[in-house]
Amino acid sequence: MTEPEPPSVAALSLAETATQPVAKATEQEINPWDVHAATDEQGNVLEFDYKAISEKWNTKLIDGALLERFERVTGHKPHRWLRRGLFFSHRDLELILDAYERGETFLLYTGRGPSSDSMHIGHTIPFEFTKYLQDVFDVPLVIMLTDDEKFLFKEKLKQEEVYQFARDNAKDIISIGFDVKKTFIFIDSEFFTSGYNRHFSLNSTEFEKLITNNQVRGAFGFDGSTNIGANAFAAKQCVAAFASSYPFIFGEDHKTYRRSKQLAAMPCLIPCAIDQDPYFRIVRENCSRMDNPSPKPALIHSKFLTSLQGAGGKMSASNPNSAIYMSDTEKQIKNKINKHAFSGGQETLELHREKGGNPDIDVPYQYLTYFEDDDEKIAKFAEDYKKGIMLTGEMKKECINMMTAYVKKFQEARAKITDEVLEEYLRPRKLEWRGNPNPTKPKTSATEKEVDGAPAVDEDGKPLTKNQQKKLAKLAEVERKKREKEAAAAAKAS
Structure with a gap:
């Protein structure tokens, strides 16, 4: 069900x-x-x-x-x-x-x-x-x-x-x-x-x-x-x-x-x-x-x-500094992460060594979790950051290296996509x-296919009769109308 x-x-x-x-x-x-x-x-x-x-x-x-x-x-x-x-x-x-x-x-x-x-x-x-x-x-x-x-x-x-x-x-x-x-x-x-x-x-x-x-x-x-x-x-x-x-x-x-x-x-x-x-x-x-x-x-x-600005932010095409674009240069990626990526580190080096940072709110660390496949490596980054062993600048450097490599690989592939290649993907055809x-x-x-999302069999596993299927369809229609009324009420209230 x-x-x-x-x-x-x-x-x-x-x-x-x-x-x-x-x-x-x-x-x-x-x-x-x-x-x-x-x-x-x-x-x-x-x-x-x-x-x-x-x-x-x-x-x-x-x-x-x-x-x-x-x-x-x-x-x-x-x-x-x-x-x-x-x-x-x-x-x-x-x-x-x-x-x-x-x-x-x-x-x-x-x-x-x-x-x-x-x-x-x-x-x-x-x-x-x-x-x-x-x-x-x-x-x-x-x-x-x-x-x-x-x-x-x-x-x-x-x-x-x-x-x-x-x-x-x-x-x-x-x-x-x-x-x-x-x-x-x-x-x-x-x-x-x-x-x-x-x-x-x-x-x-x-x-x-x-x-x-x-x-x-x-x-x-x-x-x-x-x-x-x-x-x-x-x-x-x-x-x-x-x-x-x-x-x-x-x-x-x-x-x-x-x-x-x-x-x-x-x-x-x-x-x-x-x-x-x-x-x-x-x-x-x-x-x-x-x-x-x-x-x-x-x-x-x-x-x-x-987004690079941190919690609650979503990468936006209207704000170029909120995101790393697949067309960005290595210099642009480095600049965006260093200048705009929200850090979970402390205000000073001394405080960071003493209290450690918070990887849960650190954007460079978050990006590393998105793109680094090694679970143990990611866990060590988090542990060292919390202990103050890994510094904010080091976390950003790891992120810059990872993002640069990801974007560079993409750009190399993108350079090979000609109009002719594009047209082949766009051509309606039989797939394999x-x-x-x-x-x-x-x-x-x-007989086992679903009726309105429910298997067309009864409690004993026997196929439903046409009358039973019609009753199910009728109940589904009643529920649909009920949802429609509720949706209309919600729209009116808003």
């Missing part, structure tokens, strides 16, 4: 600030287009409370038991970002592991909203992790570049400008090393006029009909002044999670009007930052209502990569993958 969905995806309110009488205290706000940490009464920026986000949005925290199962099922050690909690939360990852154990294909999907001509290291995290997942599971991957979304939501951006951002970002993404044989990248404004998008558009139109304005407002906080393109865009990003939107990937006819029931039933796994969860909450609430129902997509959520070479469990039969 999948977890129940929360009533709405309105912005999160932290308990610690929501109960404060008022002054300068503000609540943290997280949505796909705007992220702000909470502040206390003195105006100090607080750290993001990811546990509170998980509880409010009803996600599951990734724990040791799930990591142990991941390693046992895949035969791969969990990525350091899983081990160290950078990817901290999930929805139904265990169901993806179930499918992999049965040797069943699932779709891997992620995306990027191109708002600048170069990505920073915070942008590369989800893609580095997606590549890891693609290598581990050996499955087809779709990457969506939403130039239309950025045009709709960023007032000053022009269509031609954001389209060029998308092409530049696509080259950045390819530089991470995705296998072209099993990776399809598309730029919305190109793909939606390509002739290969018929099934995507049919899915999008059907999904648009299922979603009301009240649901969209409740989910994203839209109001009467929001442009109609922004209201409609959500459906496009939602149906991008349906394998049936890309029949050509699987060698099926993309010109026919009839969409594939078999592809619609294929699971999907989406690695993304936690602020993108509202989109896929809408998918999970409504995918079973499609003419060809789809299972709820599974998700793995990442935290925000801390192998999946699990040694499945350990039998594949599920048609």
Whole structure:
């Protein structure tokens, strides 16, 4: 059984600030287009409370038991970002592991909203992790570049400008090393006029009909002044999670009007930052209502990569000193870390030797935990810093070396990505993958497929009758209307 969905995806309110009488205290706000940490009464920026986000949005925290199962099922050690909690939360990852154990294909999907001509290291995290997942599971991957979304939501951006951002970002993404044989990248404004998008558009139109304005407002906080393109865009990003939107990937006819029931039933796994969860909450609430129902997509959520300024900050394209860009020179990286990276060290050398530093708030140390794979080395850095043995300057030097090497490696790969290479990734075509070479469990039969996220069997394991399935569908519809009313009430209250 999948977890129940929360009533709405309105912005999160932290308990610690929501109960404060008022002054300068503000609540943290997280949505796909705007992220702000909470502040206390003195105006100090607080750290993001990811546990509170998980509880409010009803996600599951990734724990040791799930990591142990991941390693046992895949035969791969969990990525350091899983081990160290950078990817901290999930929805139904265990169901993806179930499918992999049965040797069943699932779709891997992620995306990027191109708002600048170069990505920073915070942008590369989800893609580095997606590549890891693609290598581990050996499955087809779709990457969506939403130039239309950025045009709709960023007032000053022009269509031609954001389209060029998308092409530049696509080259950045390819530089991470995705296998072209099993990776399809598309730029919305190109793909939606390509002739290969018929099934995507049919899915999008059907999904648009299922979603009301009240649901969209409740989910994203839209109001009467929001442009109609922004209201409609959500459906496009939602149906991008349906394998049936890309029949050509699987060698099926993309010109026919009839969409594939078999592809619609294929699971999907989406690695993304936690602020993108509202989109896929809408998918999970409504995918079973499609003419060809789809299972709820599974998700793995990442935290925000801390800005150079420290706690509560998120790397931002609008503030070049908050982030290390993949186009930065060695000199720029050194300057940013030395001048702008928040330190957990003491004010003087003497005090640091005496009291030691705090690695938990030290940005250079945090960055090292993101990119240094050696667990013992990271633990020693933290221990020596706390004891005052390792100095702030030494921690920054280690960070500079690590970030310089990471960016240099990326830039060397990026220099090889020509327009011809890009076009091959953008070309709609049949992909090639192998999946699990040694499945350990039998594949599920048609009678065992899910109805609205629940197995279509009774308590004794027998297939449900058509009448029983209709009753389940009716109950699901009642719950959907209830959620819609609650979302509308939340939108009205805001």
